[in-house]
Every structure is written in C-alpha cells, then in structure tokens.
Amino acid sequence: MGTVVAGQANFYQVCLSPDQSPSGNGAGGEAKRMTLLCTCRARLKKIGQKVMVGDRVVVSCPDWQGGRGVISEILPRKTELARPSIANADHLLLVFAVAEPDPDPVTLSRFLLKAESTGLEVSLCFNKCDLLPPDSLREWYDRMRGWGYDPLMISVYHGVEYRFEGDRMETSPTLNLSSNSAGLDKPGFGESSPSLTRDGDRNQVSGTANSLLDRLRLKTTAISGPSGVGKSSLINKLIPNSHLRVGEVSGKLGRGRHTTRHVELFELHNGGFLADTPGFNQPELQCDPHQLGNYFPEIRDRLTKGKCQFDDCLHREEPSCVVRGDWERYPQYLHFLEEAIEAWETSQHQPLEEDRLKSKSKSGGGKQYEPKLQSKKYRRSSRRLEHQNLQQLCEDLDEV
Ligand SMILES: Nc1nc2c(ncn2[C@@H]2O[C@H](COP(=O)(O)OP(=O)(O)OP(=O)(O)O)[C@@H](O)[C@H]2O)c(=O)[nH]1
Numbered sequence: 128m129g130t131v132v133a134g135q136a137n138f139y140q141v142c143l144s145p146d147q148s149p150s151g152n153g154a155g156g157e158a159k160r161m162t163l164l165c166t167c168r169a170r171l172k173k174i175g176q177k178v179m180v181g182d183r184v185v186v187s188c189p190d191w192q193g194g195r196g197v198i199s200e201i202l203p204r205k206t207e208l209a210r211p212s213i214a215n216a217d218h219l220l221l222v223f224a225v226a227e228p229d230p231d232p233v234t235l236s237r238f239l240l241k242a243e244s245t246g247l248e249v250s251l252c253f254n255k256c257d258l259l260p261p262d263s264l265r266e267w268y269d270r271m272r273g274w275g276y277d278p279l280m281i282s283v284y285h286g287v288e289y290r291f292e293g294d295r296m297e298t299s300p301t302l303n304l305s306s307n308s309a310g311l312d313k314p315g316f317g318e319s320s321p322s323l324t325r326d327g328d329r330n331q332v333s334g335t336a337n338s339l340l341d342r343l344r345l346k347t348t349a350i351s352g353p354s355g356v357g358k359s360s361l362i363n364k365l366i367p368n369s370h371l372r373v374g375e376v377s378g379k380l381g382r383g384r385h386t387t388r389h390v391e392l393f394e395l396h397n398g399g400f401l402a403d404t405p406g407f408n409q410p411e412l413q414c415d416p417h418q419l420g421n422y423f424p425e426i427r428d429r430l431t432k433g434k435c436q437f438d439d440c441l442h443r444e445e446p447s448c449v450v451r452g453d454w455e456r457y458p459q460y461l462h463f464l465e466e467a468i469e470a471w472e473t474s475q476h477q478p479l480e481e482d483r484l485k486s487k488s489k490s491g492g493g494k495q496y497e498p499k500l501q502s503k504k505y506r507r508s509s510r511r512l513e514h515q516n517l518q519q520l521c522e523d524l525d526e527v
C-alpha cells in the first residue's frame with residue numbers, strides 16, 4: 128500500500144505506507160518510508176482507471192533492490208480535484224503575500240471562492256510578513272477575520288509565524304525546523320516569543336493558537352495562490368529536501384515567474400502530504416449562482432443565525448433577506464453573482480429561474496413584472512399542438 132506522490136508519462140513515484148517497507152531491505156528500518164518507481168497494470172488502463180497524484184494504491188511485484196513496482200489497484204478516492212489534479216486532498220492552503228505582490232482584495236476573494244467551491248477545508252495564509260510594519264499586518268489580519276477566516280501570518284524568510292493576542296503581536300519561530308522542532312511536534316507557540324505592542328483598542332482576538340504545522344498535520348494539503356507569493360519557498364522550508372525552484376519576482380509587475388510545473392506531493396515530518404500546484408493568477412469561478420452564497424463564510428454565518436423569506440433567495444432585492452446588508456464583501460458578492468449568472472446562462476443556454484419574468488405595461492404607465500409560466504408545467508398548450516397530439520393519438524390507436 129502506498130500513496131502516489133508524483134507522476135510523469137507512465138511512471139509513478141509511490142511512497143509506501145510506513146509499515147509496508149520490508150525490514151532489512153536496505154531502506155533503513157521499518158519506520159522509514161520507501162518510494163518505489165512504478166508502472167501501471169495495463170488492465171487498469173483498459174477499464175478506464177487513471178492514476179492521479181494522491182491516489183492510494185496497491186503495489187504488486189515489488190523489486191526492493193531496484194526500487195521498482197507495479198500499481199495493480201487504485202483504492203476509491205475520498206475527493207478528487209480537477210485543477211490541480213490531485214486525489215484524496217482534504218485541505219487547501221491558500222497562500223498570499225502581504226506585499227510583493229500586493230494583495231488585491233477581489234483577486235483574493237476569487238481564490239477564496241474557488242477554494243471554497245472544492246468543499247475542502249480552507250486555510251488562508253499571508254506570507255512575507257517581514258515586509259510590513261505590525262500595524263499594517265494587524266489591518267490585514269483583522270480584515271480577514273471580518274471575512275470569516277483566521278489567517279496564518281508568516282514569513283518564510285525569517286521562519287516565523289505572527290500571532291495577535293489582544294493588542295500584542297507575538298512571533299514564534301515555528302517554521303524554523305532546524306532551530307525549533309517544537310513546531311513539528313507540539314501545537315501552539317514556543318516559550319520565548321518576542322512581543323510587540325500596538326496602540327489602539329482592538330477587540331480581543333479569540334482564535335485558538337494553532338500554527339501552520341498543526342493545520343497540516345496528517346492531512347493531504349494542496350497549496351494554491353498567485354505566482355510569486357512564496358509557495359515554493361514555503362515548501363522548501365517545511366521539506367528541506369524538496370528542492371523546488373524559487374522564482375524571482377519580476378520588478379515590473381511585482382509578480383513571480385511561473386516556476387512551478389508538475390503536481391507533486393511532499394511528505395511532511397509530522398504526517399501528511401503537501402502538494403505544490405502550478406501558480407495561476409485569476410482562477411475561473413463557474414458555479415450555480417444559488418451555490419455562490421455558500422462560499423462566503425459571512426453568508427453562511429448569517430444563514431445559520433436567520434432565514435431569508437424565500438428558500439431560493441439570491442440576496443439581492445428580495446424582501447426579508449437576512450444576508451443583504453452593510454458588510455465588507457457584500458458588494459463583491461453581488462459582483463460575483465452577476466458573473467456567475469452570466470456564466471451559468473451561457474453554459475446552460477437558458478435564463479435563471481428568477482430571471483424568467485415578463486414585463487407588463489401598466490395602464491398608468493410604468494412596468495409591472497410577473498413570473499412567466501413554465502411552458503411544460505403550467506402554460507396551456509396551443510390549439511394547434513393539442514390538435515396534433517390528438518391526431519397522433521388516433522393514429523397510434525389505429526395501429527393497435
Ligand atoms: N520578503 C520575503 N520574500 C519572500 C518570502 N518568501 C519567499 N520570498 C521571495 O518571493 C519570491 C517568489 O517565491 P516563490 O517561492 O518562487 O513563489 P511561488 O509562489 O512558488 O511562485 P510560482 O512558482 O510562480 O507560483 C522569491 O524571490 C522568494 O525569495 C518571505 O517570507 N519574505
């Protein structure tokens with residue numbers, strides 16, 4: 128048994144489960160995971176089964192000395208992501224940078240919505256915190272809390288995480304694996320954290336102290352985010368022998384080069400896998416407009432506390448809507464909703480149910496809208512159609 132960690136052409140790297148490597152095979156003991164280079168049984172291809180990175184597989188005919196094997200079975204997948212193509216991922220880590228490149232709130236939302244649409248657990252992480260003063264970091268942190276996220280604030284360069292407790296900002300070297308292995312084993316922060324105090328009377332932050340490594344523990348995590356935010360640097364930091372290429376941020380655009388290519392899983396020391404995925408700048412969001420609200424934590428929260436009058440409320444102009452209101456991302460929601468409706472109608476070639484209104488001119492001028500009847504269910508069929516149907520029925524009866 129093992130997990131496919133990489134694939135290219137018809138070859139797959141399979142990382143065997145810890146108890147699956149034979150002892151005394153030169154792999155360095157039972158606890159050490161061994162990786163075999165595998166081909167895939169032709170039978171699997173014949174029945175249309177394609178191996179994906181992240182797949183749990185059964186390896187037959189292992190050649191321990193040569194480090195080879197054959198994938199003979201793919202276990203049922205828990206989840207399947209299409210772009211990036213990863214099986215069994217259960218966590219998505221969205222990485223942005225607080226600067227270089229500057230985060231754009233609309234792009235950030237677009238990534239978040241795309242991430243939420245996968246149905247996986249989503250974590251938001253801001254890298255390059257070494258580039259901004261504490262007050263600016265705190266602004267981003269509070270803003271993201273307002274969006275319903277508990278963002279991880281990190282600097283891969285310094286190997287630290289930043290945390291806000293009341294007005295204090297604490298740093299902890301939890302990403303420095305060499306200097307502090309506590310991050311791998313223990314939740315929370317190290318003992319000697321330098322702390323900074325900021326002015327003002329912010330609300331107490333009530334989030335639980337859970338570090339990046341806690342969130343990654345025992346999960347298969349796909350890392351996503353725009354180019355140049357430091358995804359490869361982060362993986363290199365957490366998995367020093369991954370040797371991912373780190374790109375330069377191009378001066379003109381403040382963006383990184385597109386340096387990440389194939390999807391590959393890297394094994395974490397505390398259990399779990401990390402997948403680096405190709406950087407892309409504007410993920411496309413195609414979803415059922417009625418689903419869009421579920422991808423906003425703010426809307427989910429409002430809908431657990433109250434109920435809109437209409438079950439299929441799109442939270443626009445509808446009466447007694449508990450979602451419409453003065454919250455930061457509401458205008459963004461409306462913007463993305465229009466986009467989703469347009470994309471939906473293009474793909475379905477029909478207007479949304481709610482838009483099937485017909486306008487009637489009122490006697491005193493102005494317009495009045497009333498719902499169109501759905502032709503099949505409620506609208507009376509034309510005389511001609513009724514006549515044709517009757518004729519057809521008679522012919523059918525004649526044949527009998
Ligand atoms: N100041 C600062 N720069 C960083 C930090 N982490 C990464 N960088 C720099 O940011 C640039 C881009 O880093 P990458 O790791 O290649 O970014 P990426 O997200 O993997 O980029 P793609 O592969 O294009 O998706 C490099 O020049 C890094 O040295 C950090 O914590 N602070």
Ligand SMILES: [Zn+2]
Nearest residue numbers: 435440442448
């Ligand atoms: Zn509503």
